[in-house]
Amino acid sequence: MASVSDAELKQMTQEERVTALGMRTEQLTGKSLHIEFDPDAEERFTYPWAPEVDFNKRIEVDTDHMTTTEVNSKIRELMAEGYGTIVLQNPRGKHSLGVGILSRLNLIIEGSTGYFGVGLIDGPNVRINGRVGWSCGENMMSGTVLIEKNAGSTFGAAIRGGDLVCRGSVGSRTGIDMKGGTIIVGGDTGALSGFMMQRGRMVVCGNAGKNLGDSMYDGTIFIGGSIQSLGVDAVEAEKTELDKAWLTRKLTQYGLMPDKGVDHFTKIVAGKQLWNYDNLEPSEKKLIL
Amino acid sequence: MCGIAGLIHKGKSSNVGSEMTAMLQALKHRGPDSTGYAVYGEPKEGDYIMRLKVAEADDMKRGHGIHQTILDRVNAVEAILKEHGAEVASKTNATEYALRYVLTHVGDTAKMAEHIEETDGVEILSLGNGLELIKDLGDASDVAGLYGLHDFKGTHSIGHTRMATESDVDIRSAHPYWAFPYNDVSVVHNGQITNYWIMRREMERKGHRFMSNCDSELLAVYTAHNLANGITLEESLRNSIQEIDGVFTYLVATKDQLGMAKDTMAAKPLVLYESDDLIAMASEEVAIRAILPQEIDTYDPYDEEVRVWQA
Numbered sequence: 001m002a003s004v005s006d007a008e009l010k011q012m013t014q015e016e017r018v019t020a021l022g023m024r025t026e027q028l029t030g031k032s033l034h035i036e037f038d039p040d041a042e043e044r045f046t047y048p049w050a051p052e053v054d055f056n057k058r059i060e061v062d063t064d065h066m067t068t069t070e071v072n073s074k075i076r077e078l079m080a081e082g083y084g085t086i087v088l089q090n091p092r093g094k095h096s097l098g099v100g101i102l103s104r105l106n107l108i109i110e111g112s113t114g115y116f117g118v119g120l121i122d123g124p125n126v127r128i129n130g131r132v133g134w135s136c137g138e139n140m141m142s143g144t145v146l147i148e149k150n151a152g153s154t155f156g157a158a159i160r161g162g163d164l165v166c167r168g169s170v171g172s173r174t175g176i177d178m179k180g181g182t183i184i185v186g187g188d189t190g191a192l193s194g195f196m197m198q199r200g201r202m203v204v205c206g207n208a209g210k211n212l213g214d215s216m217y218d219g220t221i222f223i224g225g226s227i228q229s230l231g232v233d234a235v236e237a238e239k240t241e242l243d244k245a246w247l248t249r250k251l252t253q254y255g256l257m258p259d260k261g262v263d264h265f266t267k268i269v270a271g272k273q274l275w276n277y278d279n280l281e282p283s284e285k286k287l288i289l
Numbered sequence: 290m291c292g293i294a295g296l297i298h299k300g301k302s303s304n305v306g307s308e309m310t311a312m313l314q315a316l317k318h319r320g321p322d323s324t325g326y327a328v329y330g331e332p333k334e335g336d337y338i339m340r341l342k343v344a345e346a347d348d349m350k351r352g353h354g355i356h357q358t359i360l361d362r363v364n365a366v367e368a369i370l371k372e373h374g375a376e377v378a379s380k381t382n383a384t385e386y387a388l389r390y391v392l393t394h395v396g397d398t399a400k401m402a403e404h405i406e407e408t409d410g411v412e413i414l415s416l417g418n419g420l421e422l423i424k425d426l427g428d429a430s431d432v433a434g435l436y437g438l439h440d441f442k443g444t445h446s447i448g449h450t451r452m453a454t455e456s457d458v459d460i461r462s463a464h465p466y467w468a469f470p471y472n473d474v475s476v477v478h479n480g481q482i483t484n485y486w487i488m489r490r491e492m493e494r495k496g497h498r499f500m501s502n503c504d505s506e507l508l509a510v511y512t513a514h515n516l517a518n519g520i521t522l523e524e525s526l527r528n529s530i531q532e533i534d535g536v537f538t539y540l541v542a543t544k545d546q547l548g549m550a551k552d553t554m555a556a557k558p559l560v561l562y563e564s565d566d567l568i569a570m571a572s573e574e575v576a577i578r579a580i581l582p583q584e585i586d587t588y589d590p591y592d593e594e595v596r597v598w599q600a
Contacts, residue, residue, distance in 0.1 A: 092582060093574035111584055114575050131587050133574050134558060150588045153555065171589035172555040190555055191592045209591060 009048040017048075050103030050123075053084035063097075064090040071097055079105060093133070098126060115152075118145055121162075134171070137164040140181065146254065153190065156183040159200065165254045172209065175202045178219065186256045192231065194221050194268070203247065203265075205256055213268050217275070221268040222247060224258060235271040243267060290452045291464075291479040292316030293559075294571040295540045296580070297445035297547040297598050301566070302331055306433065306441025312569075312576040313429035313448045319572060320450035323463035324432045325424030327475035327542055329600070330443040332418035336378065337392040337472075340414040341366065341405070344386035345459050346426050358410070359385055365408045373401040383436040387414075387425070399470035403498075412461065412500055417473030419443070419544050424463040444600040445547050447540045449477040456503040465542075466506045468513030469498060473544040476512060478505035479572055480537030480557045488533065508539050516543075526550040526595040540570070548597040555592035562587045568598050 004020050012020060059078055063071045071088065075098065078086055085106040091097055095114035098107055098121070105124040109117075112130030122141035127148075134152040137145050142162040153171030156164040161181040169187030173195055180200040191209035194202055197216040207225035214231020221234075222243070230236075247262040258264075294312040296305065305328055313324055330338075343362040348355050370377060370392065378391040395401065402413050415422030423436045429450065433439055449464035456462040468474035482488070482504040489499060489507055497510045511533070515525035522541060526548050536556035541548045549570060551559060562569045562577050562585055569577050574587060590596065 090582075093576075093578040095573075095575070112574055112578070112587070114573055130584060131574065133560070149586060152558065152560070152589045169588065172592060190589075192554075 006048040047102055047122075051079045052082065053079055053103070053105060054082050055084035055104075055106055057083045058085035058087065059083050060087040060089055062089045063094065064092065068094050068096050072099065075101065075105075075107070079103070091130070095133070098124075112149070121145075131168070132166075136166075137162075140164060142181075150187070151185075155185075155189075156181070156202075159183065163250075163254075165256075167254075167256065169206065174204075175200070175221075178202070182250065184250060184254060184256060188225065191228075194219070194234070195231065197221070197270075201246075203250065205251070205258060213270070215274060216268075216270045218270050218272075222262075222265040223268065224265050227266065227268075230268065233271045233274045234268050237267045237269045239263075239265065239267045290319045292319030292450040292572040292576070293447070293464075293477045293479045293538065293540055294449075294569075294576050295445070295447040295477070295542070295547055295549070296567065296569040297542075297600055299566050299568075299598075299600065302442050302444055304440070305329070305443045305446040306438035308580045309446040309448045310429045310433040310438060311579040312571055313450050315576040315579040316450045316572060317428045320452035321428060322453045322458045323424060323426045323451045323460070324429045325422070325449045325451070325464045325477070326432070326438060326446060327415070327420060327422045327448070327465040327467075327477070328438070328441050328443050328446040329419040329473070329542060329544065330421060330441065332544070334418075335393060337375075337395045337398065337416060337418060338421055339390045339392060339416045340387070340422050341390075341411060342387050342414060342460055343411050345461065346384075346386065347459065349386065356385070362408055362411050363388065366405055366411060369401070369404050369408070373397075373404065375401065383423075384425070387423075387436070389421070398472060402470045406498070413467070413469065415467040415475065416470070417544065420467070420473040420475060420542075422465055422467050422475055424449075424460055424465065426458065426460070426463075444545070445542055447475060447477045447542045447547065455481070456501060461501045462503040464503075464505055466503075466509035468509040468516070468541075469500075471513040471516055474509070474512060474516060475542050476505065476509040476539060478508050478537055478539035480539070480552065481535045482507055482533055482537060483535040484533065485535075504535075505539075508533070508537075508541075512541055522546055522548050523595060523597045526597070530593050530595070538572075545600045546597055547600070548595070549590065550595045551590055551592060553592055555590075555594075559590055560587050561590055561596075 087108045091111040093114045096116045097113045098118040100120045101124045102122045107126045109128040114133040117132045117136045119138040124143045126145040131149040132151045135154045138157045144163045147166040150168035151166040151170040155170040155174045158177045159181045160179045163182045165184040167186040172190030174189045174193040175183045176195045178200045179198045183202045185204045188206035189204045192211045194213040197219040201220045203222045205224040208223045208227045210228040211231035213234030251257040375392045375395045382388045425432045465475040465477045485504040537552045538557035538559045560574045
């Protein structure tokens with residue numbers, strides 16, 4: 001596919017843009033088509049309408065007396081003015097901070113956030129120097145999110161890409177329905193982590209609660225500590241040298257590399273006994289027969 | 290959805306009325322229908338505090354007859370108090386239908402409570418040395434203002450903002466629930482109990498009374514039953530995880546303890562903060578931040594987790 005200019009993209013409909021940018025609808029046939037970037041697109045990693053920001057242009061915003069809507073609108077205004085590093089002070093556990101940022105940005109949150117923090121993002125690098133509530137990074141597409149303290153339940157629910165990292169412990173149902181990307185947890189994770197996971201990798205340096213990887217379709221989970229119990233169709237697998245190299249690289253990158261290395265991590269994958277994509281529903285069988 | 294909150298100061302009193310108000314106001318979006326407090330003051334030995342309602346807030350809109358009805362009910366209650374030898378040291382009423390009595394020389398409080406509740410339209414909200422249970426329609430600021438809670442001093446408190454899903458929007462169905470007739474025990478809950486009717490019938494067969502159709506009341510009755518049978522609060526909380534079905538996180542407060550329990554799925558949220566002198570917990574971090582604005586460490590308890598703290 002030939003590369004297209006920003007001006008041309010702006011003239012296109014949403015559907016035409018999707019095709020022009022090399023993105024495709026996934027086909028649920030058991031072997032999905034997954035094209036994220038077109039190699040001919042000259043390193044186009046941002047949306048054509050994304051503001052040009054300068055990472056050296058930095059600003060601090062005191063959010064103490066602002067609503068979530070005001071904070072999120074302010075972030076967009078500042079990005080339009082070219083600010084590439086935005087620091088949010090005094091978040092005080094507000095919900096939905098930093099959601100839906102679809103371009104490159106250094107976002108630093110000095111404190112703790114509530115539910116749905118930095119969900120639906122595609123591109124920014126986020127550092128949260130506090131704790132996050134439920135569903136942090138839900139549906140994120142790309143970028144990195146680094147949390148210095150603990151996280152609540154459904155951490156990285158339905159994540160599709162990027163790195164979502166929590167240095168502390170996280171709640172239950174971590175990475176539920178994840179479809180790509182990487183979730184890394186420095187501490188423990190709760191029950192039903194990786195539930196219905198479809199793709200991507202999850203690394204937990206500590207212990208995992210009961211029903212780990214329950215009904216997972218695909219993807220890989222690495223657990224450094226104990227596993228209370230495995231869920232339905234989750235099975236242990238042999239680590240490859242590639243796995244170890246990847247674990248070493250990722251954990252070193254985020255300063256979470258254990259002193260004893262990565263050999264002790266247990267690898268969990270789908271047993272694929274529940275895969276029945278090609279099976280007919282009873283009503284369909286009747287039609288054929 | 291509902292929001293729950295709890296806080297306990299270790300070994301000292303604080304302004305728990307205003308602290309809980311700030312926490313519950315931050316949780317208003319989780320339940321705007323009604324707000325309730327169970328606050329534990331500084332008890333005087335021998336004194337009992339009884340909070341009761343003699344009508345629903347909505348009853349006040351139903352004509353002039355209600356004023357005489359309320360008067361009749363109050364007179365009936367006071368006659369029963371006299372019959373049981375209880376002396377009224379003071380009587381105040383924040384609203385026409387909600388009264389607070391400080392009683393002395395009370396004998397068998399359970400028998401007296403049962404007798405009072407035989408009066409049509411009267412419900413004791415709480416009875417005990419330390420516990421005062423206040424609940425009404427509206428948000429935390431409304432209720433705290435109406436009942437003068439901003440200056441309430443005590444050691445611990447639990448509270449609730451209610452989004453009515455399974456029963457009416459009225460005071461009867463609002464939380465917290467007093468564990469009738471067990472003095473000083475109260476419960477707040479977020480979740481749904483799926484074996485409510487089975488458990489309720491079991492409790493009714495054992496002689497316990499239910500005032501509402503709200504599933505959360507079951508937890509108060511269940512706790513009262515266990516405590517009356519010599520089971521500790523921690524054991525009761527642990528047993529409940531196995532015996533009660535559904536998704537729930539609930540808090541129980543006694544005269545000098547605060548406990549929490551989370552179901553096997555950990556499906557209902559709770560965020561915890563612990564320090565040497567204060568423990569605070571709430572459905573959302575934003576409630577804890579309402580009283581502790583400085584950066585602190587908090588975490589989510591896991592499934593089947595039970596904790597009990599001493600005041």
